Each structure stands twice: as structure tokens, then as C-alpha cells.
Amino acid sequence: MPLRIDILTLFPEMFAPILGTSIPKRAAEKGLVSYHLTQIRDFAIDGHKSVDDKPFGGGHGMVMMCQTVYDAVRAVENQDQRPATRILLSPQGRIFDQPLAEDLARKDRLLLIAGHYEGFDERIIDGLQPMEVSIGDYVLSGGELAAMVMVDAIVRLLPGALGAEQGAIDETFADGLLEYPQYTKPREFEGMNVPEVLLSGDHGKIARWRLEQRRLRTQQRRPDLWQAYIEKNAAMLEAERLKAEKKEKRKRKPRGGEDFGTI
Ligand code: ADE
Numbered sequence: 057m058p059l060r061i062d063i064l065t066l067f068p069e070m071f072a073p074i075l076g077t078s079i080p081k082r083a084a085e086k087g088l089v090s091y092h093l094t095q096i097r098d099f100a101i102d103g104h105k106s107v108d109d110k111p112f113g114g115g116h117g118m119v120m121m122c123q124t125v126y127d128a129v130r131a132v133e134n135q136d137q138r139p140a141t142r143i144l145l146s147p148q149g150r151i152f153d154q155p156l157a158e159d160l161a162r163k164d165r166l167l168l169i170a171g172h173y174e175g176f177d178e179r180i181i182d183g184l185q186p187m188e189v190s191i192g193d194y195v196l197s198g199g200e201l202a203a204m205v206m207v208d209a210i211v212r213l214l215p216g217a218l219g220a221e222q223g224a225i226d227e228t229f230a231d232g233l234l235e236y237p238q239y240t241k242p243r244e245f246e247g248m249n250v251p252e253v254l255l256s257g258d259h260g261k262i263a264r265w266r267l268e269q270r271r272l273r274t275q276q277r278r279p280d281l282w283q284a285y286i287e288k289n290a291a292m293l294e295a296e297r298l299k300a301e302k303k304e305k306r307k308r309k310p311r312g313g314e315d316f317g318t319i
Pocket of ligand 1: 145146147189190191192193194195196197198199202
């Protein structure tokens with residue numbers, strides 16, 4: 057069964073260009089995922105098709121009302137027997153990251169609720185108990201772009217979504233390190249050269265250089281990720297250090313048979 061992704065929104069038309077392009081499009085064509093967009097306003101019950109109202113207690117902006125969102129969620133969930141993981145896009149949510157994308161890529165069904173205006177009536181969160189997710193510490197005008205970011209990051213992780221299976225394994229964040237620098241033709245551009253090691257043809261040496269670059273970059277640019285990496289890989293890093301120390305000692309020590317000092 058393909059992963060089913062439902063998106064509830066007041067602006068379904070925003071999604072077509074993203075879901076209809078590149079990897080998200082190809083993943084759907086390959087039958088790995090299906091997208092279902094629902095207009096929340098279709099569930100409004102008054103003559104004005106209202107989905108929001110002024111906040112109790114005063115304040116600026118408008119608040120998304122319970123009834124339309126509850127009705128939309130229930131109607132959409134009834135379209136398929138598989139229970140959905142409910143996600144509500146909000147700057148108050150947990151920060152979206154690669155481990156969460158990996159986790160969500162293993163689900164059968166996701167239901168994303170993208171709101172607009174100042175926010176949601178709190179009873180939407182209390183009653184429907186969605187996972188609240190934020191894509192970063194900034195405020196967007198609505199959850200739509202955030203939903204698209206999530207869908208893109210999740211769908212490319214589905215087995216078979218990327219051309220080369222390797223693609224998603226090698227890259228940034230897969231093991232907590234940033235990506236190594238990449239180069240392509242020409243070998244020299246405006247006085248800048250491709251590092252010699254990449255032209256050496258020595259695959260072992262290239263792999264070691266790339267790992268070193270990934271570690272250096274992570275250390276310099278993302279101390280938070282680096283700290284997590286050294287904690288997680290303490291045993292491996294210690295083994296590497298001991299091996300390097302041994303190698304260094306061997307280099308310095310005179311070879312067997314050359315030491316005649318005790319005769
Ligand atoms: N809606 C508004 N801002 C958002 C954010 N940063 N992440 C998710 N949804 C949002």
C-alpha cells in the first residue's frame with residue numbers, strides 16, 4: 057500500500073506546483089505515495105462559509121474555528137480504514153528534523169492540517185490530539201509551506217523514491233554529519249582547483265578525505281550536531297584514536313634488529 061498523505065488546507069491550489077514536480081511527483085507516479093487535498097472551507101456550515109472568528113478575550117487577528125476542522129478531519133479519516141497520524145503545522149510545535157522525517161516515512165497514513173490566520177482554537181489540539189510540528193523558529197503566514205516542506209522531506213525517503221538508492225543514505229544528517237564538499241568539471245575554474253585527492257583514483261583515500269571533511273564541517277558549522285555525534289560514536293572515535301597512535305609509534309620506533317645497544 058502506498059503511503060497516503062491527506063492535507064487539510066484553505067489553499068489547496070498552493071500544493072499543485074510542489075506535488076506535481078520532481079521527486080514528489082515521481083514518487084506518486086511510481087505508486088509509492090498518494091496525495092489527497094481537502095478544502096477545509098467545504099465543511100463550513102453558515103452562509104458565509106466561515107472558518108474563523110475573532111478571539112475570545114480580544115486581541116488581533118482571527119482564530120480557526122473547531123467545527124470546520126473537526127468535520128474535515130473526521131470526513132477525511134473515514135475515507136480510508138487505516139488510522140492516520142495527525143499532524144498540525146504550528147510554530148508552537150516540535151521542530152521538524154531528519155529523524156522525525158524518517159519516522160513519519162515509515163507510517164501508512166499521514167494527515168496534515170495547515171492553518172491560516174492567527175492560529176487554531178486550542179480545543180482543536182486538545183480534542184484531536186495531533187502532533188504539533190514546526191519547521192523552524194519563524195512565523196509563516198500559514199501552515200501550507202511548512203506542510204510542503206514536510207511532505208518533500210518525507211517522500212524522498214520512501215524506498216525507491218530516489219534514482220540511486222544510495223542517495224538518501226550518504227547525505228547530510230543521515231548519520232548526524234553534514235555533507236562533504238562536491239566538485240564536478242572543470243578541474244580548474246577561475247583559479248580554483250578541485251582537491252588533488254579527488255583526482256587520485258584511490259577510493260580508500262577519497263572515502264577517508266570525505267569523512268574527514270564531513271567531520272570538520274560539522275565541527276565548525278554545527279557544534280550542536282558535532283556534540284551529539286561524538287557522544288553517539290565515542291567508542292568508534294576512541295578506537296580510531298588508538299589506531300592512529302599505534303601507527304605513529306610504529307613510525308617512530310626503529311625496526312627490529314637495528315637496536316644493538318645492549319651488546
Ligand atoms: N505556521 C506558521 N509558522 C509555522 C512554522 N514555522 N512551522 C510550521 N507551521 C507554521
